Amino acid sequence: MLELSRLHRRFAGFQALDDVSLSIAPGEFLALLGPSGSGKTTLLRILAGLDYPDSGSVLKGEEDFLATPARERRIGMVFQHYALFRHLTVIENIAFGLRVRPWRSRPSRSDIRARVDRLLRRVQLEGLGTRYPAQLSGGQRQRVALARALAVEPDLLLLDEPFGALDAQVRVALRRWLRELHEELGLTSIFVTHDQEEALELADRVAVMNNGRIEQVGPPEVIYQQPATPFVCEFIGKVNRFAVRRHADGFAAGGWMPDGDPWHGRFTEAVAYVRPEQLRLAVPSSLPAWLAHLRHIYLAGGVAHLDLYVASLDLALEADVASEDLSRLGLQAGMELRVAPRGAVLFPLDGKGVPLCEERWIWHARSPVAA
Protein backbone atom coordinates (compact mmCIF):
# COMPACT_ATOMS: atom_id res chain seq x y z
CA MET A 1 0.00 0.00 0.00
CA LEU A 2 1.39 3.33 -1.07
CA GLU A 3 0.01 6.45 0.53
CA LEU A 4 0.82 9.81 -1.02
CA SER A 5 -0.40 12.78 0.90
CA ARG A 6 -0.40 16.49 0.29
CA LEU A 7 2.57 16.58 -2.04
CA HIS A 8 3.77 19.95 -3.24
CA ARG A 9 6.60 20.52 -5.67
CA ARG A 10 7.58 23.86 -7.09
CA PHE A 11 10.08 24.48 -9.87
CA ALA A 12 11.31 27.93 -10.81
CA GLY A 13 8.14 29.84 -11.54
CA PHE A 14 5.76 26.95 -11.82
CA GLN A 15 3.87 24.61 -9.55
CA ALA A 16 4.50 21.06 -10.73
CA LEU A 17 2.55 19.42 -7.91
CA ASP A 18 -0.13 21.23 -5.99
CA ASP A 19 -1.52 19.36 -3.00
CA VAL A 20 -1.58 15.88 -4.50
CA SER A 21 -2.90 13.00 -2.42
CA LEU A 22 -3.37 9.49 -3.72
CA SER A 23 -3.41 5.97 -2.39
CA ILE A 24 -2.28 3.05 -4.45
CA ALA A 25 -3.33 -0.51 -3.63
CA PRO A 26 -0.94 -3.46 -3.95
CA GLY A 27 -1.19 -5.16 -7.32
CA GLU A 28 -2.89 -2.19 -8.89
CA PHE A 29 -2.19 -0.88 -12.38
CA LEU A 30 -2.51 2.87 -12.15
CA ALA A 31 -2.24 5.40 -14.97
CA LEU A 32 -1.21 9.00 -14.40
CA LEU A 33 -2.82 10.79 -17.31
CA GLY A 34 -2.45 14.43 -18.25
CA PRO A 35 -1.09 16.93 -20.75
CA SER A 36 2.58 17.89 -20.66
CA GLY A 37 3.37 20.07 -17.67
CA SER A 38 0.56 18.60 -15.63
CA GLY A 39 2.95 17.18 -13.04
CA LYS A 40 2.51 13.51 -13.81
CA THR A 41 6.16 12.85 -14.50
CA THR A 42 7.19 14.81 -11.42
CA LEU A 43 4.93 12.59 -9.35
CA LEU A 44 6.47 9.47 -10.85
CA ARG A 45 10.00 10.77 -10.27
CA ILE A 46 9.17 11.46 -6.64
CA LEU A 47 8.04 7.86 -6.24
CA ALA A 48 11.25 6.72 -7.92
CA GLY A 49 13.41 8.81 -5.61
CA LEU A 50 14.77 10.90 -8.47
CA ASP A 51 13.05 14.04 -7.21
CA TYR A 52 11.78 15.20 -3.85
CA PRO A 53 8.64 17.17 -2.92
CA ASP A 54 8.83 20.49 -1.10
CA SER A 55 6.28 19.20 1.38
CA GLY A 56 4.01 16.22 1.86
CA SER A 57 4.71 12.59 2.57
CA VAL A 58 4.88 9.23 0.86
CA LEU A 59 4.34 6.17 3.02
CA LYS A 60 4.73 2.58 1.98
CA GLY A 61 2.98 0.73 4.74
CA GLU A 62 4.86 2.03 7.78
CA GLU A 63 7.97 2.96 5.83
CA ASP A 64 8.74 6.61 5.08
CA PHE A 65 9.43 6.32 1.36
CA LEU A 66 10.93 9.79 1.05
CA ALA A 67 13.60 8.97 3.62
CA THR A 68 14.64 5.91 1.63
CA PRO A 69 17.28 6.46 -1.06
CA ALA A 70 16.25 5.52 -4.60
CA ARG A 71 18.53 2.50 -4.68
CA GLU A 72 16.85 0.98 -1.63
CA ARG A 73 13.23 1.54 -2.61
CA ARG A 74 12.80 -1.74 -4.49
CA ILE A 75 11.39 -0.03 -7.53
CA GLY A 76 11.86 -0.75 -11.19
CA MET A 77 11.87 2.28 -13.41
CA VAL A 78 11.35 2.27 -17.17
CA PHE A 79 12.36 5.54 -18.76
CA GLN A 80 10.70 7.28 -21.66
CA HIS A 81 13.76 7.05 -23.89
CA TYR A 82 14.71 3.63 -22.47
CA ALA A 83 17.94 4.94 -20.88
CA LEU A 84 19.72 1.73 -21.77
CA PHE A 85 23.45 1.45 -21.15
CA ARG A 86 24.59 1.63 -24.73
CA HIS A 87 28.05 0.27 -24.02
CA LEU A 88 26.64 -2.95 -22.56
CA THR A 89 25.02 -5.88 -24.30
CA VAL A 90 21.40 -6.79 -23.69
CA ILE A 91 22.48 -9.44 -21.19
CA GLU A 92 24.79 -7.03 -19.37
CA ASN A 93 22.05 -4.41 -19.31
CA ILE A 94 19.58 -6.78 -17.70
CA ALA A 95 22.16 -8.10 -15.24
CA PHE A 96 23.29 -4.60 -14.21
CA GLY A 97 21.02 -4.28 -11.19
CA LEU A 98 22.21 -7.64 -9.86
CA ARG A 99 25.89 -7.07 -10.54
CA VAL A 100 26.07 -3.79 -8.65
CA ARG A 101 24.82 -5.35 -5.43
CA PRO A 102 27.25 -5.66 -2.54
CA TRP A 103 28.84 -9.09 -2.66
CA ARG A 104 26.92 -10.35 0.34
CA SER A 105 23.56 -10.03 -1.40
CA ARG A 106 24.79 -10.52 -4.94
CA PRO A 107 23.57 -13.73 -6.59
CA SER A 108 26.22 -16.04 -7.96
CA ARG A 109 27.36 -15.71 -11.55
CA SER A 110 25.29 -18.71 -12.64
CA ASP A 111 22.21 -17.49 -10.77
CA ILE A 112 22.47 -14.12 -12.50
CA ARG A 113 22.86 -15.85 -15.85
CA ALA A 114 19.82 -18.02 -15.17
CA ARG A 115 17.70 -15.08 -14.12
CA VAL A 116 18.70 -13.07 -17.18
CA ASP A 117 17.83 -15.99 -19.43
CA ARG A 118 14.43 -16.28 -17.79
CA LEU A 119 13.79 -12.58 -18.31
CA LEU A 120 14.95 -12.71 -21.92
CA ARG A 121 12.40 -15.41 -22.54
CA ARG A 122 9.74 -13.45 -20.70
CA VAL A 123 10.27 -10.34 -22.82
CA GLN A 124 10.63 -12.47 -25.95
CA LEU A 125 14.18 -11.48 -26.76
CA GLU A 126 15.89 -14.88 -26.72
CA GLY A 127 18.83 -14.93 -29.07
CA LEU A 128 19.36 -11.18 -28.92
CA GLY A 129 21.25 -11.24 -25.62
CA THR A 130 24.66 -10.46 -27.08
CA ARG A 131 23.51 -7.48 -29.12
CA TYR A 132 24.10 -3.88 -28.19
CA PRO A 133 21.14 -1.50 -27.80
CA ALA A 134 22.11 0.28 -31.03
CA GLN A 135 21.35 -2.95 -32.87
CA LEU A 136 17.76 -3.24 -31.60
CA SER A 137 14.46 -1.75 -32.74
CA GLY A 138 12.50 0.64 -30.54
CA GLY A 139 10.11 -2.02 -29.30
CA GLN A 140 12.97 -4.37 -28.50
CA ARG A 141 14.82 -1.66 -26.60
CA GLN A 142 11.71 -0.94 -24.58
CA ARG A 143 11.45 -4.62 -23.65
CA VAL A 144 15.12 -4.69 -22.62
CA ALA A 145 14.46 -1.67 -20.41
CA LEU A 146 11.53 -3.52 -18.87
CA ALA A 147 13.53 -6.70 -18.32
CA ARG A 148 16.32 -4.66 -16.73
CA ALA A 149 13.83 -3.08 -14.33
CA LEU A 150 12.24 -6.45 -13.51
CA ALA A 151 15.59 -8.16 -12.88
CA VAL A 152 15.93 -6.58 -9.44
CA GLU A 153 12.51 -8.00 -8.49
CA PRO A 154 10.89 -4.69 -7.60
CA ASP A 155 7.72 -4.27 -5.55
CA LEU A 156 6.76 -1.29 -7.62
CA LEU A 157 7.14 -0.83 -11.36
CA LEU A 158 7.23 2.75 -12.61
CA LEU A 159 6.91 3.50 -16.30
CA ASP A 160 7.41 6.96 -17.78
CA GLU A 161 5.56 7.26 -21.11
CA PRO A 162 6.57 3.69 -21.84
CA PHE A 163 5.20 3.63 -25.37
CA GLY A 164 5.69 7.26 -26.29
CA ALA A 165 8.53 6.76 -28.74
CA LEU A 166 7.09 3.74 -30.55
CA ASP A 167 5.05 3.63 -33.73
CA ALA A 168 1.33 2.98 -33.49
CA GLN A 169 1.19 -0.75 -34.22
CA VAL A 170 4.06 -1.73 -31.95
CA ARG A 171 2.55 0.45 -29.26
CA VAL A 172 -0.80 -1.33 -29.19
CA ALA A 173 0.81 -4.78 -29.24
CA LEU A 174 3.30 -3.88 -26.53
CA ARG A 175 0.71 -2.43 -24.19
CA ARG A 176 -1.53 -5.50 -24.33
CA TRP A 177 1.55 -7.57 -23.63
CA LEU A 178 2.47 -5.32 -20.70
CA ARG A 179 -1.04 -5.73 -19.25
CA GLU A 180 -0.67 -9.51 -19.38
CA LEU A 181 2.77 -9.31 -17.81
CA HIS A 182 1.42 -7.15 -15.02
CA GLU A 183 -1.26 -9.70 -14.24
CA GLU A 184 1.21 -12.58 -14.33
CA LEU A 185 3.74 -10.93 -12.03
CA GLY A 186 1.25 -9.39 -9.66
CA LEU A 187 3.33 -6.32 -8.93
CA THR A 188 2.09 -2.79 -8.47
CA SER A 189 2.58 -0.74 -11.62
CA ILE A 190 2.24 2.98 -12.19
CA PHE A 191 2.64 4.49 -15.61
CA VAL A 192 2.61 8.00 -16.94
CA THR A 193 1.00 8.82 -20.25
CA HIS A 194 -0.55 11.68 -22.17
CA ASP A 195 -2.49 9.25 -24.36
CA GLN A 196 -6.00 8.85 -22.94
CA GLU A 197 -6.70 5.78 -25.05
CA GLU A 198 -3.64 4.06 -23.59
CA ALA A 199 -4.64 4.98 -20.04
CA LEU A 200 -8.24 3.82 -20.42
CA GLU A 201 -7.28 0.57 -22.11
CA LEU A 202 -4.48 -0.46 -19.80
CA ALA A 203 -5.13 0.75 -16.29
CA ASP A 204 -7.28 -0.47 -13.40
CA ARG A 205 -7.53 3.11 -12.26
CA VAL A 206 -6.72 6.38 -13.96
CA ALA A 207 -5.64 9.57 -12.22
CA VAL A 208 -6.24 12.55 -14.49
CA MET A 209 -3.84 15.38 -13.75
CA ASN A 210 -3.90 19.02 -14.75
CA ASN A 211 -1.77 21.94 -13.56
CA GLY A 212 -0.21 19.90 -10.78
CA ARG A 213 -3.51 18.71 -9.38
CA ILE A 214 -5.37 15.44 -9.60
CA GLU A 215 -8.70 16.24 -11.25
CA GLN A 216 -10.22 12.80 -10.89
CA VAL A 217 -9.20 9.29 -9.90
CA GLY A 218 -11.26 6.30 -10.82
CA PRO A 219 -11.74 3.24 -13.00
CA PRO A 220 -11.58 3.98 -16.75
CA GLU A 221 -15.35 3.64 -17.28
CA VAL A 222 -16.09 6.15 -14.53
CA ILE A 223 -13.53 8.57 -15.92
CA TYR A 224 -15.10 8.27 -19.34
CA GLN A 225 -18.76 8.23 -18.45
CA GLN A 226 -18.84 10.36 -15.33
CA PRO A 227 -16.11 12.95 -15.75
CA ALA A 228 -15.77 15.00 -12.60
CA THR A 229 -14.61 18.28 -14.08
CA PRO A 230 -14.79 20.18 -17.37
CA PHE A 231 -11.09 19.46 -17.85
CA VAL A 232 -11.66 15.71 -17.65
CA CYS A 233 -14.54 16.04 -20.13
CA GLU A 234 -12.37 17.83 -22.61
CA PHE A 235 -9.16 15.86 -22.11
CA ILE A 236 -10.69 12.39 -22.33
CA GLY A 237 -12.01 11.59 -25.76
CA LYS A 238 -13.63 14.06 -28.10
CA VAL A 239 -16.43 16.15 -26.81
CA ASN A 240 -18.91 18.79 -27.96
CA ARG A 241 -19.26 21.71 -25.65
CA PHE A 242 -22.00 24.31 -25.58
CA ALA A 243 -23.68 26.76 -23.24
CA VAL A 244 -27.08 26.11 -21.67
CA ARG A 245 -29.35 28.82 -20.24
CA ARG A 246 -32.29 28.65 -17.84
CA HIS A 247 -35.64 29.81 -19.10
CA ALA A 248 -39.08 29.85 -17.47
CA ASP A 249 -39.55 26.11 -17.82
CA GLY A 250 -36.02 24.76 -17.35
CA PHE A 251 -32.69 24.77 -19.17
CA ALA A 252 -32.41 25.03 -22.92
CA ALA A 253 -29.85 25.48 -25.67
CA GLY A 254 -30.97 26.44 -29.16
CA GLY A 255 -34.28 24.57 -29.07
CA TRP A 256 -33.07 21.48 -27.18
CA MET A 257 -34.04 21.05 -23.53
CA PRO A 258 -32.67 18.60 -20.97
CA ASP A 259 -35.64 17.78 -18.76
CA GLY A 260 -35.44 18.71 -15.08
CA ASP A 261 -33.31 21.04 -12.99
CA PRO A 262 -31.36 19.33 -10.21
CA TRP A 263 -30.20 22.72 -8.97
CA HIS A 264 -33.73 24.00 -8.24
CA GLY A 265 -33.26 27.32 -9.94
CA ARG A 266 -30.05 28.26 -8.13
CA PHE A 267 -28.13 28.73 -11.36
CA THR A 268 -29.03 30.46 -14.58
CA GLU A 269 -26.20 29.25 -16.79
CA ALA A 270 -24.39 25.98 -17.33
CA VAL A 271 -21.92 24.41 -19.68
CA ALA A 272 -22.84 21.08 -21.28
CA TYR A 273 -20.57 18.34 -22.67
CA VAL A 274 -21.85 15.77 -25.14
CA ARG A 275 -19.67 13.05 -26.61
CA PRO A 276 -19.87 12.45 -30.39
CA GLU A 277 -21.40 9.00 -29.91
CA GLN A 278 -24.06 10.47 -27.61
CA LEU A 279 -25.69 12.44 -30.41
CA ARG A 280 -28.89 11.01 -31.94
CA LEU A 281 -29.03 11.78 -35.62
CA ALA A 282 -32.63 11.22 -36.74
CA VAL A 283 -34.83 12.50 -33.96
CA PRO A 284 -38.60 12.25 -34.64
CA SER A 285 -40.30 15.62 -34.97
CA SER A 286 -42.35 14.96 -31.81
CA LEU A 287 -39.19 15.44 -29.69
CA PRO A 288 -37.17 18.65 -29.25
CA ALA A 289 -34.01 18.68 -31.36
CA TRP A 290 -31.61 20.87 -33.26
CA LEU A 291 -31.79 21.30 -37.00
CA ALA A 292 -28.29 20.51 -38.20
CA HIS A 293 -26.62 20.82 -41.57
CA LEU A 294 -24.36 17.85 -42.38
CA ARG A 295 -21.30 19.54 -43.81
CA HIS A 296 -18.94 16.65 -44.25
CA ILE A 297 -18.49 12.95 -43.49
CA TYR A 298 -15.02 11.85 -42.43
CA LEU A 299 -14.79 8.11 -42.85
CA ALA A 300 -12.20 6.69 -40.45
CA GLY A 301 -12.45 2.93 -40.87
CA GLY A 302 -15.14 1.47 -38.64
CA VAL A 303 -16.36 4.85 -37.46
CA ALA A 304 -17.52 7.86 -39.44
CA HIS A 305 -17.14 11.35 -37.99
CA LEU A 306 -19.89 13.73 -39.03
CA ASP A 307 -19.24 17.45 -39.19
CA LEU A 308 -22.56 19.11 -38.30
CA TYR A 309 -23.43 22.76 -38.16
CA VAL A 310 -26.27 23.78 -35.85
CA ALA A 311 -27.51 27.25 -36.78
CA SER A 312 -29.53 27.79 -33.61
CA LEU A 313 -26.37 27.29 -31.50
CA ASP A 314 -24.10 28.84 -34.13
CA LEU A 315 -21.80 25.90 -33.43
CA ALA A 316 -20.16 23.02 -35.24
CA LEU A 317 -20.79 19.66 -33.58
CA GLU A 318 -19.16 16.34 -34.16
CA ALA A 319 -21.15 13.11 -34.17
CA ASP A 320 -19.84 9.56 -34.55
CA VAL A 321 -21.73 6.72 -36.17
CA ALA A 322 -20.67 3.24 -37.21
CA SER A 323 -19.66 3.33 -40.88
CA GLU A 324 -22.16 0.65 -41.77
CA ASP A 325 -24.97 2.86 -40.44
CA LEU A 326 -24.15 5.57 -42.97
CA SER A 327 -26.17 3.98 -45.75
CA ARG A 328 -28.84 2.63 -43.40
CA LEU A 329 -29.55 6.16 -42.26
CA GLY A 330 -29.09 7.47 -45.80
CA LEU A 331 -26.54 10.01 -44.64
CA GLN A 332 -25.01 12.29 -47.23
CA ALA A 333 -23.07 15.49 -47.02
CA GLY A 334 -25.32 18.51 -47.53
CA MET A 335 -28.47 17.08 -45.95
CA GLU A 336 -30.39 18.47 -42.99
CA LEU A 337 -30.77 16.34 -39.85
CA ARG A 338 -32.66 16.57 -36.60
CA VAL A 339 -30.03 16.03 -33.89
CA ALA A 340 -30.31 15.77 -30.11
CA PRO A 341 -28.07 14.48 -27.29
CA ARG A 342 -28.86 11.15 -25.69
CA GLY A 343 -26.85 12.11 -22.64
CA ALA A 344 -24.77 14.97 -21.39
CA VAL A 345 -22.64 16.14 -18.49
CA LEU A 346 -23.51 19.62 -17.26
CA PHE A 347 -21.71 21.95 -14.90
CA PRO A 348 -23.47 25.07 -13.60
CA LEU A 349 -21.61 28.35 -13.81
CA ASP A 350 -21.34 30.65 -10.83
CA GLY A 351 -21.77 34.42 -11.16
CA LYS A 352 -18.26 34.85 -12.63
CA GLY A 353 -18.71 32.12 -15.22
CA VAL A 354 -16.60 29.54 -13.35
CA PRO A 355 -17.93 25.97 -13.62
CA LEU A 356 -18.83 24.37 -10.28
CA CYS A 357 -17.54 20.81 -10.38
CA GLU A 358 -19.27 19.65 -7.21
CA GLU A 359 -22.68 20.50 -8.73
CA ARG A 360 -22.11 18.24 -11.76
CA TRP A 361 -25.29 16.93 -13.41
CA ILE A 362 -25.13 13.73 -15.45
CA TRP A 363 -28.19 13.83 -17.64
CA HIS A 364 -29.70 11.00 -19.67
CA ALA A 365 -32.58 11.20 -22.16
CA ARG A 366 -35.72 9.74 -20.59
CA SER A 367 -36.62 7.30 -23.33
CA PRO A 368 -33.54 6.25 -25.20
CA VAL A 369 -34.53 5.53 -28.77
CA ALA A 370 -32.11 3.95 -31.22
CA ALA A 371 -30.69 6.44 -33.68
Added chain:
Amino acid sequence: MRKRVLPGFGLSLGYAVAYLGLVVLLPLAALAWKASGIGLEGLVRLLSAPRTLAALRLSVGGAVVAALVNVVIGLLVGWVLVRYRFPGRRLFDALVDLPFALPTAVAGIALTTLYAPNGWLGRWLEPLGIKVAYTPLGVFVAMVFVGFPFVVRTLQPVLSSLERDVEEAAESLGAQRWQTFFRVILPMLAPTLLTGFALALARAVGEYGSVIFIAGNIPMRSEIAPLLIVQKLEQFDYAGAAALGVAMLLLSFGLLVLVSLLQRWSQRWAERSA
Protein backbone atom coordinates in the same frame (compact mmCIF):
# COMPACT_ATOMS: atom_id res chain seq x y z
CA MET B 1 28.54 5.53 -60.24
CA ARG B 2 25.51 5.73 -58.04
CA LYS B 3 23.77 9.06 -57.93
CA ARG B 4 24.26 10.98 -54.72
CA VAL B 5 22.29 13.71 -53.05
CA LEU B 6 25.43 15.78 -52.58
CA PRO B 7 27.51 15.89 -55.76
CA GLY B 8 31.20 16.58 -56.01
CA PHE B 9 32.66 13.39 -54.55
CA GLY B 10 35.34 13.15 -57.24
CA LEU B 11 36.37 16.75 -56.95
CA SER B 12 36.52 16.82 -53.17
CA LEU B 13 38.39 13.53 -52.94
CA GLY B 14 40.91 14.81 -55.47
CA TYR B 15 41.33 17.97 -53.50
CA ALA B 16 41.74 16.07 -50.24
CA VAL B 17 44.39 13.78 -51.68
CA ALA B 18 46.28 16.63 -53.30
CA TYR B 19 46.20 18.65 -50.12
CA LEU B 20 47.30 15.75 -47.96
CA GLY B 21 50.11 15.02 -50.40
CA LEU B 22 51.38 18.60 -50.56
CA VAL B 23 51.03 19.60 -46.96
CA VAL B 24 51.69 16.37 -45.09
CA LEU B 25 53.30 13.69 -47.21
CA LEU B 26 55.72 15.80 -49.23
CA PRO B 27 57.54 17.28 -46.23
CA LEU B 28 57.61 13.87 -44.58
CA ALA B 29 59.10 12.31 -47.69
CA ALA B 30 61.71 15.05 -47.82
CA LEU B 31 62.47 14.33 -44.17
CA ALA B 32 62.89 10.63 -44.79
CA TRP B 33 65.06 11.32 -47.84
CA LYS B 34 67.26 13.68 -45.90
CA ALA B 35 67.52 11.23 -43.05
CA SER B 36 68.67 8.46 -45.33
CA GLY B 37 71.84 10.51 -45.84
CA ILE B 38 73.44 9.26 -42.65
CA GLY B 39 73.22 5.63 -43.65
CA LEU B 40 72.20 2.65 -41.59
CA GLU B 41 75.31 2.58 -39.50
CA GLY B 42 75.03 6.25 -38.68
CA LEU B 43 71.41 5.77 -37.73
CA VAL B 44 72.17 2.93 -35.36
CA ARG B 45 74.98 4.92 -33.79
CA LEU B 46 72.76 7.95 -33.42
CA LEU B 47 69.83 6.08 -31.91
CA SER B 48 71.91 4.01 -29.54
CA ALA B 49 73.73 7.02 -28.15
CA PRO B 50 72.80 7.34 -24.45
CA ARG B 51 72.07 11.04 -24.86
CA THR B 52 69.60 10.40 -27.68
CA LEU B 53 67.89 7.63 -25.78
CA ALA B 54 67.56 9.77 -22.67
CA ALA B 55 66.05 12.62 -24.67
CA LEU B 56 63.60 10.34 -26.47
CA ARG B 57 62.62 8.72 -23.21
CA LEU B 58 61.94 12.09 -21.63
CA SER B 59 60.00 13.40 -24.63
CA VAL B 60 57.80 10.38 -25.17
CA GLY B 61 57.57 9.14 -21.59
CA GLY B 62 56.88 12.62 -20.27
CA ALA B 63 54.25 13.19 -22.93
CA VAL B 64 52.46 9.93 -22.10
CA VAL B 65 52.34 10.71 -18.39
CA ALA B 66 51.33 14.33 -19.06
CA ALA B 67 48.51 13.17 -21.36
CA LEU B 68 47.30 10.71 -18.71
CA VAL B 69 47.26 13.45 -16.09
CA ASN B 70 45.46 15.72 -18.55
CA VAL B 71 42.77 13.08 -19.08
CA VAL B 72 42.05 13.07 -15.35
CA ILE B 73 42.16 16.86 -14.88
CA GLY B 74 40.38 17.49 -18.17
CA LEU B 75 37.55 15.13 -17.25
CA LEU B 76 37.13 16.93 -13.96
CA VAL B 77 37.17 20.42 -15.47
CA GLY B 78 34.94 19.41 -18.40
CA TRP B 79 32.48 17.84 -15.98
CA VAL B 80 32.32 20.95 -13.82
CA LEU B 81 31.90 23.23 -16.83
CA VAL B 82 29.13 21.15 -18.39
CA ARG B 83 27.21 19.99 -15.36
CA TYR B 84 27.18 22.98 -13.05
CA ARG B 85 26.03 26.56 -13.40
CA PHE B 86 28.03 29.01 -11.32
CA PRO B 87 29.01 32.66 -11.57
CA GLY B 88 32.05 33.09 -13.76
CA ARG B 89 31.51 29.84 -15.61
CA ARG B 90 31.89 31.47 -19.03
CA LEU B 91 35.11 33.18 -17.99
CA PHE B 92 36.43 29.92 -16.62
CA ASP B 93 35.43 28.24 -19.86
CA ALA B 94 37.31 30.84 -21.91
CA LEU B 95 40.41 30.42 -19.74
CA VAL B 96 40.65 26.80 -20.79
CA ASP B 97 41.77 27.89 -24.26
CA LEU B 98 44.57 30.05 -22.97
CA PRO B 99 47.33 27.45 -23.45
CA PHE B 100 46.23 27.33 -27.11
CA ALA B 101 46.48 31.05 -27.57
CA LEU B 102 49.59 31.86 -25.60
CA PRO B 103 52.83 31.88 -27.59
CA THR B 104 54.64 28.83 -26.29
CA ALA B 105 57.74 30.79 -25.36
CA VAL B 106 55.63 33.09 -23.20
CA ALA B 107 54.08 30.09 -21.48
CA GLY B 108 57.55 28.63 -20.90
CA ILE B 109 58.93 31.82 -19.44
CA ALA B 110 55.85 32.27 -17.25
CA LEU B 111 56.09 28.73 -15.93
CA THR B 112 59.81 29.08 -15.31
CA THR B 113 59.28 32.30 -13.39
CA LEU B 114 56.62 30.64 -11.29
CA TYR B 115 58.55 27.51 -10.47
CA ALA B 116 62.07 28.89 -10.27
CA PRO B 117 63.57 28.49 -6.78
CA ASN B 118 62.74 32.14 -6.05
CA GLY B 119 59.42 32.16 -7.95
CA TRP B 120 55.94 32.40 -6.46
CA LEU B 121 55.42 28.68 -6.31
CA GLY B 122 59.01 27.49 -6.40
CA ARG B 123 59.71 29.42 -3.20
CA TRP B 124 57.32 27.16 -1.30
CA LEU B 125 58.15 23.94 -3.11
CA GLU B 126 61.92 24.26 -2.73
CA PRO B 127 61.98 23.76 1.08
CA LEU B 128 59.82 20.66 0.63
CA GLY B 129 62.50 19.19 -1.58
CA ILE B 130 60.41 19.52 -4.74
CA LYS B 131 62.35 21.06 -7.58
CA VAL B 132 60.33 21.83 -10.66
CA ALA B 133 62.23 24.29 -12.79
CA TYR B 134 65.27 22.89 -14.63
CA THR B 135 64.28 19.26 -13.91
CA PRO B 136 62.32 16.56 -15.76
CA LEU B 137 59.39 17.50 -13.51
CA GLY B 138 59.41 20.95 -15.10
CA VAL B 139 59.27 19.38 -18.55
CA PHE B 140 56.27 17.40 -17.39
CA VAL B 141 54.56 20.51 -15.98
CA ALA B 142 54.97 22.37 -19.27
CA MET B 143 53.61 19.36 -21.21
CA VAL B 144 50.55 19.21 -18.99
CA PHE B 145 50.01 22.93 -19.53
CA VAL B 146 50.03 22.79 -23.33
CA GLY B 147 48.00 19.58 -23.60
CA PHE B 148 45.27 20.48 -21.16
CA PRO B 149 42.75 22.23 -23.50
CA PHE B 150 42.62 19.27 -25.88
CA VAL B 151 41.01 16.94 -23.38
CA VAL B 152 38.51 19.51 -22.12
CA ARG B 153 37.47 20.63 -25.58
CA THR B 154 36.99 17.13 -26.99
CA LEU B 155 35.09 16.08 -23.90
CA GLN B 156 32.68 18.98 -23.54
CA PRO B 157 30.25 18.25 -26.41
CA VAL B 158 30.12 14.57 -25.48
CA LEU B 159 29.53 15.34 -21.82
CA SER B 160 26.69 17.70 -22.57
CA SER B 161 25.01 15.14 -24.81
CA LEU B 162 25.32 12.49 -22.10
CA GLU B 163 21.79 11.72 -20.99
CA ARG B 164 21.03 12.07 -17.32
CA ASP B 165 18.38 9.39 -17.37
CA VAL B 166 21.09 6.76 -17.86
CA GLU B 167 22.61 7.79 -14.54
CA GLU B 168 19.17 7.82 -12.96
CA ALA B 169 18.52 4.35 -14.34
CA ALA B 170 21.73 3.12 -12.76
CA GLU B 171 20.77 4.61 -9.44
CA SER B 172 17.27 3.17 -9.46
CA LEU B 173 18.80 -0.23 -10.23
CA GLY B 174 20.71 0.03 -6.98
CA ALA B 175 24.11 1.28 -8.12
CA GLN B 176 26.19 3.38 -5.74
CA ARG B 177 27.61 6.63 -7.10
CA TRP B 178 31.05 5.18 -7.72
CA GLN B 179 29.51 2.22 -9.50
CA THR B 180 27.52 4.56 -11.72
CA PHE B 181 30.72 6.42 -12.51
CA PHE B 182 32.95 3.45 -13.23
CA ARG B 183 30.39 1.17 -14.84
CA VAL B 184 28.27 3.64 -16.77
CA ILE B 185 29.78 7.08 -17.25
CA LEU B 186 33.43 6.22 -17.73
CA PRO B 187 32.91 3.47 -20.33
CA MET B 188 30.67 5.78 -22.34
CA LEU B 189 33.29 8.53 -22.23
CA ALA B 190 36.23 6.22 -22.93
CA PRO B 191 36.39 6.79 -26.72
CA THR B 192 36.35 10.55 -26.23
CA LEU B 193 38.89 10.41 -23.42
CA LEU B 194 41.17 8.43 -25.73
CA THR B 195 40.79 11.06 -28.46
CA GLY B 196 41.69 13.75 -25.96
CA PHE B 197 44.61 11.63 -24.77
CA ALA B 198 45.91 11.20 -28.30
CA LEU B 199 45.69 14.93 -29.05
CA ALA B 200 47.35 15.94 -25.79
CA LEU B 201 50.03 13.30 -26.35
CA ALA B 202 50.78 14.45 -29.90
CA ARG B 203 51.05 18.02 -28.76
CA ALA B 204 53.29 17.22 -25.80
CA VAL B 205 55.69 14.98 -27.75
CA GLY B 206 56.47 17.72 -30.21
CA GLU B 207 56.35 20.62 -27.77
CA TYR B 208 59.43 22.78 -27.91
CA GLY B 209 58.85 26.42 -27.05
CA SER B 210 57.42 26.19 -23.60
CA VAL B 211 59.51 23.23 -22.52
CA ILE B 212 63.03 24.48 -23.26
CA PHE B 213 62.70 27.42 -20.90
CA ILE B 214 61.68 25.42 -17.87
CA ALA B 215 63.68 22.29 -18.69
CA GLY B 216 67.12 23.72 -18.07
CA ASN B 217 68.25 21.38 -20.88
CA ILE B 218 70.77 19.39 -18.87
CA PRO B 219 72.01 16.59 -21.14
CA MET B 220 70.94 13.11 -19.99
CA ARG B 221 68.56 14.64 -17.48
CA SER B 222 66.18 17.31 -18.71
CA GLU B 223 66.97 17.52 -22.39
CA ILE B 224 64.08 16.81 -24.78
CA ALA B 225 64.40 15.27 -28.25
CA PRO B 226 63.22 18.35 -30.20
CA LEU B 227 66.03 20.33 -28.55
CA LEU B 228 68.52 17.71 -29.66
CA ILE B 229 67.26 18.19 -33.20
CA VAL B 230 67.72 21.93 -32.99
CA GLN B 231 71.26 21.45 -31.68
CA LYS B 232 72.07 19.16 -34.59
CA LEU B 233 70.73 21.78 -36.98
CA GLU B 234 72.92 24.41 -35.40
CA GLN B 235 75.89 22.14 -36.03
CA PHE B 236 74.77 21.75 -39.68
CA ASP B 237 74.17 18.03 -39.10
CA TYR B 238 71.04 18.02 -41.23
CA ALA B 239 70.95 14.28 -41.82
CA GLY B 240 71.30 13.55 -38.12
CA ALA B 241 68.51 16.01 -37.28
CA ALA B 242 66.26 14.47 -39.90
CA ALA B 243 67.00 10.96 -38.69
CA LEU B 244 66.13 11.92 -35.15
CA GLY B 245 62.97 13.53 -36.48
CA VAL B 246 62.01 10.35 -38.29
CA ALA B 247 62.62 8.34 -35.13
CA MET B 248 60.33 10.63 -33.15
CA LEU B 249 57.75 10.52 -35.88
CA LEU B 250 57.69 6.73 -35.93
CA LEU B 251 57.43 6.54 -32.16
CA SER B 252 54.52 9.00 -32.09
CA PHE B 253 52.84 7.28 -34.98
CA GLY B 254 53.09 3.92 -33.24
CA LEU B 255 51.59 5.39 -30.08
CA LEU B 256 48.75 7.04 -31.96
CA VAL B 257 47.93 3.82 -33.80
CA LEU B 258 47.84 2.03 -30.47
CA VAL B 259 45.48 4.66 -29.06
CA SER B 260 43.18 4.46 -32.05
CA LEU B 261 43.03 0.66 -31.78
CA LEU B 262 42.11 1.02 -28.12
CA GLN B 263 39.56 3.57 -29.09
CA ARG B 264 37.93 1.31 -31.60
CA TRP B 265 37.77 -1.46 -29.03
CA SER B 266 36.21 0.86 -26.45
CA GLN B 267 33.59 1.86 -28.99
CA ARG B 268 32.65 -1.63 -30.17
CA TRP B 269 29.08 -1.06 -28.97
CA ALA B 270 28.51 1.81 -31.38
CA GLU B 271 28.87 -0.32 -34.49
CA ARG B 272 25.49 -0.83 -36.06
CA SER B 273 24.81 -4.10 -37.74
CA ALA B 274 21.05 -4.31 -37.39
